[in-house]
Amino acid sequence: MKRTSGRAVKPLISQLTISIIERVRHEDKPAGSHLAEQELADAFHVSRGPVHEALMILERKGIVAFHPNRGFFLTRPGVEIPTSDIDAPVSTEEEMYYRFAEDRILGKLHGHVSETELMTRYGISRIRLMKILMRMSQEGWVERRPGHGWNFLPVLDTVEALDKSYRFRILVEPAALLEPSYQVDPVVFARLREEHEALLAGPIDERMPFRMFEIGVRFHEQIVSCSGNPYFLDAVRHMNRLRRLIEYRVPVDPIRLDRYREHLEIITLLEKGDHASAAALLRDHLDRSRLKKTTENTEKK
Numbered sequence: 556m557k558r559t560s561g562r563a564v565k566p567l568i569s570q571l572t573i574s575i576i577e578r579v580r581h582e583d584k585p586a587g588s589h590l591a592e593q594e595l596a597d598a599f600h601v602s603r604g605p606v607h608e609a610l611m612i613l614e615r616k617g618i619v620a621f622h623p624n625r626g627f628f629l630t631r632p633g634v635e636i637p638t639s640d641i642d643a644p645v646s647t648e649e650e651m652y653y654r655f656a657e658d659r660i661l662g663k664l665h666g667h668v669s670e671t672e673l674m675t676r677y678g679i680s681r682i683r684l685m686k687i688l689m690r691m692s693q694e695g696w697v698e699r700r701p702g703h704g705w706n707f708l709p710v711l712d713t714v715e716a717l718d719k720s721y722r723f724r725i726l727v728e729p730a731a732l733l734e735p736s737y738q739v740d741p742v743v744f745a746r747l748r749e750e751h752e753a754l755l756a757g758p759i760d761e762r763m764p765f766r767m768f769e770i771g772v773r774f775h776e777q778i779v780s781c782s783g784n785p786y787f788l789d790a791v792r793h794m795n796r797l798r799r800l801i802e803y804r805v806p807v808d809p810i811r812l813d814r815y816r817e818h819l820e821i822i823t824l825l826e827k828g829d830h831a832s833a834a835a836l837l838r839d840h841l842d843r844s845r846l847k848k849t850t851e852n853t854e855k856k
Contacts, residue, residue: 565724566567567787568605568609568612569604570686570689570690571601571606571608571609572600572609572612572613572827573597574689574693575590575595575606575609575610575613575689575768576618576633576636576713577693578595578598578604578614578635578693578832579629579636580633580634580636580773581633582633582705582831583632583633583634583780584629584633585629585632585633586629586630586631586632587628587629588624588628588629589626589627590610590619590627590628591601591626591822592606592607592610592627593609599689599692599693600685600688600689600692600699601685601689605811607830610627613627614627617630617634618630618631628775630659632742632800634742634743634746634777635742635746647850650746651679651683651687652687652690654677655677655687655691656786656800658745659696659707659800660710660801664707665705665707666707667700667703667705667706667707668704668707669703669704669720670684670685670688670705673688673705688705692794693800695708695796695799696708696710696796696800709797710796710797710798710799710800710801711797711801714763714772714849716797717848717849718845718849719847720794720797720798721841721842721845721849722792722842722845722846723790724791724841725838725841725842725845727779727790727791728752728775728778728779728787728791728837728841729834729835729837729841730787730793730840731779731784731787731788731830732778732779732782732825732830732833732834732835732837733834734782734783734784734787734830735828736782736783736784737781737782737783737830738783739780739781739825739826740777740781741826742813743781744777744825744826745776745821746779746820747774747777750754750770751770751774751796751816751818751819751822752775752819754766754767754770754815755812755815755816757841765801767811767815768799768802770815771814771815771818772795774818775791775795776788776791776795778821778822778825778837779791781825786801800850802848811847814840814843814844817836817840818840820836821836821837821840823831824836
């Protein structure tokens with residue numbers, strides 16, 4: 556099989572490796588799952604070439620295995636693969652992505668838009684635009700229209716909507732921890748703990764809000780998924796997609812990092828079988844987050 560050279564990995568390929576990992580994690584794919592190149596290319600709106608290069612990088616890192624005439628297969632369960640296994644790309648699109656996110660929250664981007672409109676408005680090339688749109692599509696706040704253009708999907712773009720979403724989560728998430736079918740997954744919980752400890756020990760930089768959000772999403776979705784009740788998980792996933800952009804605007808500070816220490820406390824309580832205390836702490840945790848984040852987003856208006 557042809558190998559990648561030692562030269563620097565292109566930003567698109569680097570982003571694709573992360574997107575593939577996030578996809579298999581989100582879908583909780585088991586070890587041995589086939590990663591079809593055409594399916595991934597369709598999902599990320601790219602050709603098979605970049606997908607193949609990204610999969611070769613993952614193969615070199617031992618995350619997937621290549622079998623001649625069969626393709627690429629996961630070597631371990633998706634949930635066990637941390638995104639830290641892949642170096643984050645140094646992307647020139649990062650600042651532009653923030654502009655798109657901010658404009659969406661402020662209501663400057665909505666409904667149907669064409670690629671030509673966006674290229675003209677932001678003064679960027681089609682290649683750069685497609686990288687940004689691919690990322691936005693993966694994150695669930697834009698989708699390609701059949702044939703032409705893109706649609707911006709509903710998100711929480713007001714403080715009032717954010718507040719209501721938290722009130723809904725306060726009702727749903729703690730209840731999931733009290734389900735009689737709840738079962739702790741030791742492997743999942745160990746991975747959550749590892750991610751949180753790495754986050755708390757690491758540096759604060761411009762990508763910190765994104766990392767915090769993704770780790771927070773995984774925490775809330777994984778502890779709810781252990782309830783054995785798929786309706787709870789569906790509700791939490793829907794809320795996470797809607798709140799993504801407005802959460803990016805919340806600054807990183809010691810108080811916000813304390814919320815991630817609370818995540819670790821909740822994990823410990825669930826591992827001990829103290830579901831009632833875990834549910835109570837989660838309820839308080841969400842309510843404090845609601846108050847802080849609605850206040851901060853009000854100040855940004």
